[in-house]
Amino acid sequence: MLLIGILLLFLSITAHELGHAFACRRSGVMMNEICLLGFGPKLFSFFLPLFFGKTPITIRLIPFGGFVSISQISLLRKAYSNPYRIDGYISGAGPVASILFAGILYAISALVSGSATNKELIIIGLLLLIGSFPRYSYHAILPAGFLMLAMLAFASFQNPMKMVQGMGSILTIVDMMRLTSHSIIEICSFVGTISLSIGLINMLPLSVLDGGKLLMSCSSYRHKRVRAVIGISTAIPLLAIIILALYGDIRTVVSWI
Numbered sequence: 001m002l003l004i005g006i007l008l009l010f011l012s013i014t015a016h017e018l019g020h021a022f023a024c025r026r027s028g029v030m031m032n033e034i035c036l037l038g039f040g041p042k043l044f045s046f047f048l049p050l051f052f053g054k055t056p057i058t059i060r061l062i063p064f065g066g067f068v069s070i071s072q073i074s075l076l077r078k079a080y081s082n083p084y085r086i087d088g089y090i091s092g093a094g095p096v097a098s099i100l101f102a103g104i105l106y107a108i109s110a111l112v113s114g115s116a117t118n119k120e121l122i123i124i125g126l127l128l129l130i131g132s133f134p135r136y137s138y139h140a141i142l143p144a145g146f147l148m149l150a151m152l153a154f155a156s157f158q159n160p161m162k163m164v165q166g167m168g169s170i171l172t173i174v175d176m177m178r179l180t181s182h183s184i185i186e187i188c189s190f191v192g193t194i195s196l197s198i199g200l201i202n203m204l205p206l207s208v209l210d211g212g213k214l215l216m217s218c219s220s221y222r223h224k225r226v227r228a229v230i231g232i233s234t235a236i237p238l239l240a241i242i243i244l245a246l247y248g249d250i251r252t253v254v255s256w257i
Helices: 002-027 072-079 083-113 118-132 134-158 160-165 170-180 184-203 210-218 224-256
Strands: 031-037 039-046 057-062 067-070
Touching (some): 002 083, 002 170, 002 184, 072 083, 083 118, 083 184, 083 210, 134 184, 134 210, 170 184, 170 224, 184 210
Antiparallel strands (some): 039 057
């Protein structure tokens, strides 16, 4: 069951990146590479000409996240007159795809269990609805991102130790899955929550994250200083989150030993 959970976890990362990739394709923006999983040295690559033409699709060594490398010249040509419409849609399609994948996993869990409540069915329906229309859903990402950032800041001031204890990345997630998920229903529900978390975290208006890219796309490509200030100022809280997540993974490895 743990192997199935890890596979679904990696698929949730892949779904996020495919959201970006399909948004690029629909917007006519060229891509240099679609990395479905990982960073670092390339393990292998393949092509899907029917969907992405000659763009290489890769899997890399370190299984932390993924990325879509966009041709900046192609993006600038498409987005210069209205950067938020094109760049915003491409950036927002990733979190929306994560929400859709979460809705699918929750739906599978509900179908297998056969005991979903009306409230759970409504939540699943909303997730599937939001995830099915990325061209419209991405407009809500930036307001939601600012709201979540304010909530995180408030929670960190209220109980900073609890925030630190709850942080972690891939190793912490796998350890939690090992301890709590022992059936296909529990695994689908757990990975669905992780996929939803991936989407919500990427909504935060912080540098590198999709919400940060959305924030920068609100300023025109001509305002380079504004974009630079946004990038630098939002990189600090993002760095703090990364450090706390790595600390959580170190604690997990220590507990294994």
